[in-house]
Amino acid sequence: MIASSSLQSWLKCGSDNNLARVISLEFRRGRSKRFGSKMRFRNALGSRLFQWCSRENHTSVRKLLEVDGTSERSKLLKKVSVLMGYSNAQDLVEQQRVRRESATELIAVFKEIDFPEISAKFPCIKIGDASPIELYEDSTNMKCKETVLSENLTNFIRGSGGNLESVYDFPNECHPLSQTPTTADDVSISEEISPMAQHIVQEPAVDKETRPESLSDAITSDNSILDKNIRCLPGTTSRQYRQLEDGGFHTVRKLLQHFPRTYADLQNPHGPIEDGQYIMLFGTVISSRGIKVKSTLGFLEVVVGCSIVETELSSSVKSSHSGAEQKTIHLHLKKFFSGTRFSSQYFLNCMSAKHKEGDLVYVSGKIKKALANGHYELKEYIIDGLEGEGEQSSMLDRKPHPIYPSKAGLKPSLLGLSISRALKMLNPDVDPLPPDVLTEFNLPNLFDAYMGIHKPKDRDEADFARRRLIFDDFFYLQLGRLFQMLEAVGTRVEKEELLYKCKNHELNTVGVDDWSPLTKKLLKALPYSLTPSQLNAVKEIIWDLRRPVPMNRLLQGDVGCGKTIVAFLACMEVVSSGFQAAFMVPTEVLAVQHYEHLTSLLDKFDGDDKPNIALLTGSTSTRESRIIRNGLKTGEIAMVIGTHSLIADKTDFSALRISVIDEQQRFGVVQRGRFNSKLYTSSSKLSDENTSPDEASDSETFMAPHVLAMSATPIPRTLALALYGDMSLTQITDLPPGRQPIETLALEGNDAGFKTVFQMMRDELINGGKVYLVYPIIDESEHLPQLRAATAEFDLIKQKFEGYPCGLLHGRMRSDEKDEALSSFRSGETRILLSTQVIEIGVDVPDASMMVVMNAERFGIAQLHQLRGRVGRGERKSRCIFLASTPSTLPRLKVLEKSADGFYLANADLLLRGPGNLLGKKQSGHLPEFPIARLEIDGGILQEAHHAALKVLAASNDLALYPRLKVELSMRQPLCILGD
Numbered sequence: 001m002i003a004s005s006s007l008q009s010w011l012k013c014g015s016d017n018n019l020a021r022v023i024s025l026e027f028r029r030g031r032s033k034r035f036g037s038k039m040r041f042r043n044a045l046g047s048r049l050f051q052w053c054s055r056e057n058h059t060s061v062r063k064l065l066e067v068d069g070t071s072e073r074s075k076l077l078k079k080v081s082v083l084m085g086y087s088n089a090q091d092l093v094e095q096q097r098v099r100r101e102s103a104t105e106l107i108a109v110f111k112e113i114d115f116p117e118i119s120a121k122f123p124c125i126k127i128g129d130a131s132p133i134e135l136y137e138d139s140t141n142m143k144c145k146e147t148v149l150s151e152n153l154t155n156f157i158r159g160s161g162g163n164l165e166s167v168y169d170f171p172n173e174c175h176p177l178s179q180t181p182t183t184a185d186d187v188s189i190s191e192e193i194s195p196m197a198q199h200i201v202q203e204p205a206v207d208k209e210t211r212p213e214s215l216s217d218a219i220t221s222d223n224s225i226l227d228k229n230i231r232c233l234p235g236t237t238s239r240q241y242r243q244l245e246d247g248g249f250h251t252v253r254k255l256l257q258h259f260p261r262t263y264a265d266l267q268n269p270h271g272p273i274e275d276g277q278y279i280m281l282f283g284t285v286i287s288s289r290g291i292k293v294k295s296t297l298g299f300l301e302v303v304v305g306c307s308i309v310e311t312e313l314s315s316s317v318k319s320s321h322s323g324a325e326q327k328t329i330h331l332h333l334k335k336f337f338s339g340t341r342f343s344s345q346y347f348l349n350c351m352s353a354k355h356k357e358g359d360l361v362y363v364s365g366k367i368k369k370a371l372a373n374g375h376y377e378l379k380e381y382i383i384d385g386l387e388g389e390g391e392q393s394s395m396l397d398r399k400p401h402p403i404y405p406s407k408a409g410l411k412p413s414l415l416g417l418s419i420s421r422a423l424k425m426l427n428p429d430v431d432p433l434p435p436d437v438l439t440e441f442n443l444p445n446l447f448d449a450y451m452g453i454h455k456p457k458d459r460d461e462a463d464f465a466r467r468r469l470i471f472d473d474f475f476y477l478q479l480g481r482l483f484q485m486l487e488a489v490g491t492r493v494e495k496e497e498l499l500y501k502c503k504n505h506e507l508n509t510v511g512v513d514d515w516s517p518l519t520k521k522l523l524k525a526l527p528y529s530l531t532p533s534q535l536n537a538v539k540e541i542i543w544d545l546r547r548p549v550p551m552n553r554l555l556q557g558d559v560g561c562g563k564t565i566v567a568f569l570a571c572m573e574v575v576s577s578g579f580q581a582a583f584m585v586p587t588e589v590l591a592v593q594h595y596e597h598l599t600s601l602l603d604k605f606d607g608d609d610k611p612n613i614a615l616l617t618g619s620t621s622t623r624e625s626r627i628i629r630n631g632l633k634t635g636e637i638a639m640v641i642g643t644h645s646l647i648a649d650k651t652d653f654s655a656l657r658i659s660v661i662d663e664q665q666r667f668g669v670v671q672r673g674r675f676n677s678k679l680y681t682s683s684s685k686l687s688d689e690n691t692s693p694d695e696a697s698d699s700e701t702f703m704a705p706h707v708l709a710m711s712a713t714p715i716p717r718t719l720a721l722a723l724y725g726d727m728s729l730t731q732i733t734d735l736p737p738g739r740q741p742i743e744t745l746a747l748e749g750n751d752a753g754f755k756t757v758f759q760m761m762r763d764e765l766i767n768g769g770k771v772y773l774v775y776p777i778i779d780e781s782e783h784l785p786q787l788r789a790a791t792a793e794f795d796l797i798k799q800k801f802e803g804y805p806c807g808l809l810h811g812r813m814r815s816d817e818k819d820e821a822l823s824s825f826r827s828g829e830t831r832i833l834l835s836t837q838v839i840e841i842g843v844d845v846p847d848a849s850m851m852v853v854m855n856a857e858r859f860g861i862a863q864l865h866q867l868r869g870r871v872g873r874g875e876r877k878s879r880c881i882f883l884a885s886t887p888s889t890l891p892r893l894k895v896l897e898k899s900a901d902g903f904y905l906a907n908a909d910l911l912l913r914g915p916g917n918l919l920g921k922k923q924s925g926h927l928p929e930f931p932i933a934r935l936e937i938d939g940g941i942l943q944e945a946h947h948a949a950l951k952v953l954a955a956s957n958d959l960a961l962y963p964r965l966k967v968e969l970s971m972r973q974p975l976c977i978l979g980d
């Protein structure tokens with residue numbers, strides 16, 4: 001008894017903290033099999049106690065503590081814990097954990113931030129320049145805390161050789177509460193430490209007038225706060241730091257670039273609530289309790305009361321809106337915990353304490369079931385507290401409440417809280433963009449943009465902010481790319497030309513009067529006038545062709561918008577100057593079609609200046625192709641239209657100046673590059689009068705041909721190149737006059753579906769239309785019995801539509817048979833064409849008015865869009881029917897019902913497939929990380945960003961005038977990811 005009280009008094013006299021830590025350690029080691037060593041136990045706890053006993057000569061106490069063997073170990077731990085005033089060892093561990101976390105968090109703030117390391121990494125961070133003592137000097141309160149900390153918490157550490165981590169820090173998986181479900185978000189410490197941390201992050205205000213303009217000065221300017229380590233965030237616990245870092249949020253910028261996925265409308269929804277419905281409501285915590293069901297099971301139940309407006313008249317309280325009723329519903333949020341550890345009353349109490357009665361919260365989830373009138377159980381829910389007065393008042397002010405997507409298992413509430421803290425650190429002067437760019441492009445400054453996206457006053461402010469942040473995404477990409485190009489271009493001429501282009505980006509067209517005579521002649525020969533955007537496209541391309549730097553341009557326009565004639569005109573411009581043009585298409589059918597189209601136009605030329613045009617495909621006879629190749633080599637042939645044969649090794653050009661690649665997505669990267677190896681010789685003259693003879697000969701020798709790629713549906717890689725690469729973009733945005741939208745229907749290909757389709761076909765044929773039937777395969781396949789085959793259905797269709805001649809077209813037919821089938825359909829000799837996807841690319845039969853695609857789910861979205869583009873190419877109203885094999889595939893096809901916009905559909909594809917490796921040869925890959933931009937709707941901002949980047953580089957091509965932009969660029973965009 002005496003021994004016991006003596007030990008008790010010793011335990012209570014100041015060393016209890018240390019001893020408790022030892023016991024806690026031993027207890028946890030005992031639980032974790034990995035650490036259940038008797039040896040350690042003796043060393044750690046035993047030796048301390050025995051030392052003390054020996055010193056104090058307490059033999060009786062010594063006896064009391066004398067235990068041998070691990071079976072007695074737990075008894076001792078319990079005994080000592082009770083003597084120390086805890087109910088048992090587990091209770092001690094629990095309380096130690098709470099203390100330990102608080103301590104570690106505080107120590108983290110004082111000790112863990114390695115200021116010199118941070119400042120070495122980020123020279124812009126000023127705190128590293130000052131000695132830590134000075135930093136803390138102002139904060140006596142904090143200094144005091146640090147001293148207490150040092151004394152209380154580091155005593156025993158010193159006794160253990162100063163190695164806190166090794167002695168007390170457990171690997172996460174061994175921590176008894178490490179498996180705590182992530183419902184807990186301990187922020188209690190944050191209030192305590194925030195004043196100090198705020199002090200740390202506050203930087204001296206910089207007088208705008210005296211702002212340094214040199215690069216080194218700029219590096220230390222305030223915009224660099226964005227690249228500070230998040231460990232500088234005020235009021236954040238070390239556990240939260242770790243969580244954030246594990247989630248990839250290493251810098252303030254990363255955090256601020258985690259944008260809300262949406263904003264909650266603070267008006268709770270109207271209408272009745274049904275089972276399974278997804279709801280997002282604001283409300284007040286009514287109760288929160290942790291209930292232990294049995295020794296290994298417990299649950300937490302939080303009841304939230306939300307006020308909603310219902311349209312049903314049965315509810316009790318009338319609102320001011322006529323016909324609407326306001327009532328309070330109760331949401332029951334339950335979370336179950338299993339295992340003795342998590343079902344302890346202590347743990348459950350801790351969990352329930354997270355939500356206090358009266359707390360304002362935001363709840364989202366699915367209604368599981370109605371429990372009673374006005375009471376609903378919610379599943380898969382998220383409950384976010386509205387932390388701090390700011391958020392609560394934002395709720396009361398009915399401001400939009402940002403909803404953050406979770407990332408790497410981080411709770412949206414933690415992210416929201418950390419973002420709020422990061423915003424507090426921001427300086428209004430954080431923007432590296434020059435003010436004139438902001439004014440010209442009507443953008444908010446960066447500070448306002450971050451505030452506006454995370455804490456908008458209203459939706460408009462959020463939208464305005466979003467515009468700026470999207471602009472930044474694109475602007476730095478464009479700036480980086482152009483900057484890199486300027487740095488990298490080899491010759492002086494190219495550099496100057498590129499700069500010229502940058503400086504005069506608004507003068508980038510050549511008016512019709514200045515076109516070459518041949519180009520003007522072709523324009524005159526057309527049976528129609530060009531649409532405004534076709535005309536603009538030609539002007540833009542011709543301007544580029546006259547630069548002595550190779551053009552790399554994408555001509556994008558939706559199916560049937562008339563890209564071919566634009567490319568023909570560009571070829572004529574080059575031919576007119578004595579150079580050669582090559583026009584490469586992916587199929588023979590298309591090559592023949594283009595060849596016939598162009599020759600028919602050239603036939604209208606009067607005089608004898610008609611250029612010599614040739615057709616070269618795989619089906620061209622050996623003799624004929626030898627003659628053509630010879631003509632290309634000698635320069636006798638000015639323009640060649642063909643397939644892959646154009647890039648065969650044996651095809652040489654005398655002065656190739658432009659290569660047009662139609663439907664360029666059909667060609668691989670390597671194939672496109674092959675044209676570059678066909679450098680033209682310097683024998684021909686240059687058309688650019690502005691270029692001096694010296695420069696001309698320089699560039700002539702080394703310049704690769706201009707490349708004009710055409711695409712209706714840019715595949716992901718193309719799109720990515722337009723964004724990242726040096727590919728300029730010309731768009732045709734209008735359709736020739738008289739075109740009507742194609743009526744699109746996605747139907748299930750069952751009996752009823754076919755009946756409808758056949759009836760529609762009949763109506764179309766009676767009205768004089770022509771119908772394409774597209775099949776996924778040529779012949780029936782045993783392995784794929786569900787697929788319809790073109791040849792197998794030929795007779796059936798002939799029978800069904802007697803009196804309407806049918807044709808067949810597929811890839812296994814001979815070239816002349818294909819031409820024959822297509823020209824019969826074009827002339828109207830056949831009215832129904834059963835075909836495979838061979839018609840997908842570029843086939844132009846203007847009066848074809850209906851298309852039916854069998855087993856449409858077998859085709860990609862972009863492919864279906866291309867196929868659909870084979871109809872609606874004239875003035876006749878057209879229809880396209882996609883037949884799905886199963887109902888489950890219908891939703892994907894319905895995307896095409898809703899949109900006829902190639903860019904939108906390409907993006908749907910982009911999201912599914914990723915844009916591929918930009919610089920490699922792969923055609924598949926992952927989506928680039930755009931934190932906020934959505935390509936399908938933000939193309940306009942991309943253009944603006946491009947212009948802004950040009951403007952900046954035009955003013956200072958090496959960015960010497962904009963040091964802050966240069967720093968920002970390197971922080972955002974390590975240039976290596978852009979290639980080169």
Ligand SMILES: Nc1ncnc2c1ncn2[C@@H]1O[C@H](COP(=O)(O)OP(=O)(O)OP(=O)(O)O)[C@@H](O)[C@H]1O
Binds near residue numbers: 564565842846
């Ligand atoms: N300005 C115009 N006015 C009237 N018709 C035009 C005009 N421009 C082109 N066309 C006609 O529109 C049809 C489609 O043109 P074209 O084949 O060049 O389209 P495209 O953009 O290449 O389409 P796709 O991507 O499907 O190949 C052709 O019959 C062409 O003669």
